[in-house]
Amino acid sequence: MREALPILAAEGAQVDCGKSDLCHWLWRVTGQAWLAESGDVILVKPLRILMIILIAMIVRYLLHRTINRLIRSTADGSIPTVLRPLKERMPTALQAATTIFGERRRQRAAAIGSVLRSFVTVVVYSTAALMILGELGVNLAPLLASVSIAGVALGFGAQSLVKDLLAGLFMLLEDQYGVGDTVDLGDTSGVVESIGLRVTTVRDSRGVVWYIRNGEIVRVGNRSQGWARVVVDVPVGLAAVDEATEVLRRAAAELAEDPEYARDLIEGPEVLGVEEITAEGAVIRATAKTAAEAQFRIGRELRRRLTDAIVASGIAARAVAEARPDQPSGG
Numbered sequence: 266m267r268e269a270l271p272i273l274a275a276e277g278a279q280v281d282c283g284k285s286d287l288c289h290w291l292w293r294v295t296g297q298a299w300l301a302e303s304g305d306v307i308l309v310k311p312l313r314i315l316m317i318i319l320i321a322m323i324v325r326y327l328l329h330r331t332i333n334r335l336i337r338s339t340a341d342g343s344i345p346t347v348l349r350p351l352k353e354r355m356p357t358a359l360q361a362a363t364t365i366f367g368e369r370r371r372q373r374a375a376a377i378g379s380v381l382r383s384f385v386t387v388v389v390y391s392t393a394a395l396m397i398l399g400e401l402g403v404n405l406a407p408l409l410a411s412v413s414i415a416g417v418a419l420g421f422g423a424q425s426l427v428k429d430l431l432a433g434l435f436m437l438l439e440d441q442y443g444v445g446d447t448v449d450l451g452d453t454s455g456v457v458e459s460i461g462l463r464v465t466t467v468r469d470s471r472g473v474v475w476y477i478r479n480g481e482i483v484r485v486g487n488r489s490q491g492w493a494r495v496v497v498d499v500p501v502g503l504a505a506v507d508e509a510t511e512v513l514r515r516a517a518a519e520l521a522e523d524p525e526y527a528r529d530l531i532e533g534p535e536v537l538g539v540e541e542i543t544a545e546g547a548v549i550r551a552t553a554k555t556a557a558e559a560q561f562r563i564g565r566e567l568r569r570r571l572t573d574a575i576v577a578s579g580i581a582a583r584a585v586a587e588a589r590p591d592q593p594s595g596g
Contacts, residue, residue: 449486529559
């Protein structure tokens with residue numbers, strides 16, 4: 266057993282190695298006191314620091330690779346075998362809409378992957394930096410206490426920012442909306458132009474661009490996901506309800522048979538009947554189920570055809586005559 270006493274060199278020099286095996290070995294091999302006493306600083310600590318850096322880089326690489334694989338599998342959107350028959354039974358228009366969502370899903374997955382990779386990089390390298398400071402003899406307790414206090418103070422001062430960032434991250438994870446979607450965010454409605462972790466940009470029907478903090482979004486109505494239902498109400502006179510219903514059904518059937526519009530229909534237009542009775546007459550409702558991106562196109566065409574059918578049948582003219590009978594002209 267080595268004694269923790271100074272070792273005398275042949276030339277009378279001495280070195281205090283304590284219980285360091287490296288110091289004893291360097292002293293015996295080199296006979297240099299300064300090298301033996303500082304061997305731990307010169308050789309061991311740099312090697313430990315290099316090992317910490319190397320391990321941090323390897324851990325970061327492995328975690329990034331795992332995240333990339335998860336993001337790729339999410340972006341591909343492969344359907345489990347159990348659900349494949351359901352997709353095969355899906356209407357053609359809805360399958361096309363699902364295909365369009367694939368690009369948005371890939372964009373969302375890329376954004377989430379970027380956030381996760383940045384988070385992993387910060388955590389891994391911060392941990393490695395603290396370990397390196399520990400190897401250099403820095404007392405980490407006061408440093409960690411100072412960082413904790415600063416973090417608490419920053420958290421209180423930036424509560425709204427943290428709220429916005431967390432809300433933006435969850436919006437991306439849950440796919441509440443994407444770029445190009447038509448949404449209703451409460452006080453603002455329009456088309457989403459960009460999505461960030463802190464702010465969502467929406468352009469309304471008048472062309473005004475709104476910058477909305479994600480933390481302030483309480484509810485989201487998305488008109489562009491999956492499918493949509495077009496609802497058209499047609500006012501007619503009370504005496505022409507049956508005739509108008511039949512005319513509207515023929516016009517709706519013609520729309521369903523038109524190849525230009527049939528591919529966007531999930532369920533053909535259907536005339537439900539009288540929806541409301543007012544002092545002016547009755548209101549007949551027609552509906553159609555379409556792919557989300559085609560709802561406005563189908564809605565405009567359905568309104569046009571139903572209106573033309575009512576006008577061509579003469580029902581509209583009779584309803585106006587009933588509502589506004591001729592008045593005797595004044596002298």
